[in-house]
Amino acid sequence: MSSPARLxxxxxxxxxxxAAFAQTPPAASAPAAPAEAFALAPLPYAxxxxxxxxxxxxxxIHHGKHHQGYVNNLNAxxxxxxxxxxxxxxxxxxxxxxxxPAVRNNGxxxxxxxxxxxxxxxxxxxxxxxxxxxxxxRKDFGSMDAFKEAFQAAGAQRFGSGWAWLVxxxxxxxxxxxxxxxxxxxxxxxxxxxxxxxxxxxxHAYYLKHQNxxxxxxSGWWAVLNWNEANRLFDAAxxxxx
Ligand SMILES: [Fe+2]
Numbered sequence: 001m002s003s004p005a006r007l008x009x010x011x012x013x014x015x016x017x018x019a020a021f022a023q024t025p026p027a028a029s030a031p032a033a034p035a036e037a038f039a040l041a042p043l044p045y046a047x048x049x050x051x052x053x054x055x056x057x058x059x060x061i062h063h064g065k066h067h068q069g070y071v072n073n074l075n076a077x078x079x080x081x082x083x084x085x086x087x088x089x090x091x092x093x094x095x096x097x098x099x100x101p102a103v104r105n106n107g108x109x110x111x112x113x114x115x116x117x118x119x120x121x122x123x124x125x126x127x128x129x130x131x132x133x134x135x136x137x138r139k140d141f142g143s144m145d146a147f148k149e150a151f152q153a154a155g156a157q158r159f160g161s162g163w164a165w166l167v168x169x170x171x172x173x174x175x176x177x178x179x180x181x182x183x184x185x186x187x188x189x190x191x192x193x194x195x196x197x198x199x200x201x202x203x204h205a206y207y208l209k210h211q212n213x214x215x216x217x218x219s220g221w222w223a224v225l226n227w228n229e230a231n232r233l234f235d236a237a238x239x240x241x242x
Pocket of ligand 1: 066113200202
């Protein structure tokens with residue numbers, strides 16, 4: 001499959017509920033080299049679109065180098081592990097505790113970053129929490145401010161690199177954080193659930209602008225949160241459980 005065609009196929013897969021992380025389907029005619037299982041989708045906005053909250057150079061390196069690296073390494077790991085071939089990324093993550101560390105780190109890296117790009121939008125364009133999501137946040141955290149405080153604390157208190165999450169556990173929303181590229185879909189995650197909001201607290205997400213001040217990144221990040229996508233994820237997660 002040509003590169004543009006592969007990107008289009010990956011973008012289509014990402015747009016389809018339930019097929020978000022399916023492996024790229026094989027080409028109709030046999031290619032000279034085997035198709036890669038997973039592909040990096042283009043960002044849904046320009047590199048500079050999140051300024052001044054996140055600068056263009058950070059986005060360029062984060063998407064084009066870090067995320068591309070996770071995709072490349074995941075594809076290599078899948079090639080080296082025949083039992084994984086043809087499986088969706090969600091299925092791989094569910095059994096990651098039984099798989100080589102390269103699958104965990106790079107499979108998580110690909111999943112988490114794919115979510116993360118879609119959970120951000122240019123300042124002023126991300127909408128507002130839906131009535132359903134806001135009501136559930138108030139029920140589980142007391143207020144929107146209390147939720148934001150808990151989410152920022154989860155990110156700030158994560159030692160080293162990792163992620164802050166808002167997840168639907170099946171009967172409530174919970175804030176959690178994970179180390180490295182772990183996520184709440186992993187079979188051995190301490191808090192399992194469907195991601196609703198995710199923030200990358202690796203230094204590569206903020207260091208060029210904020211250096212060591214992770215707190216400034218976390219408090220400024222709400223301005224680029226794409227509530228429309230969080231609403232969609234919450235709606236899909238809660239409908240699934242009914
Ligand atoms: Fe990252």
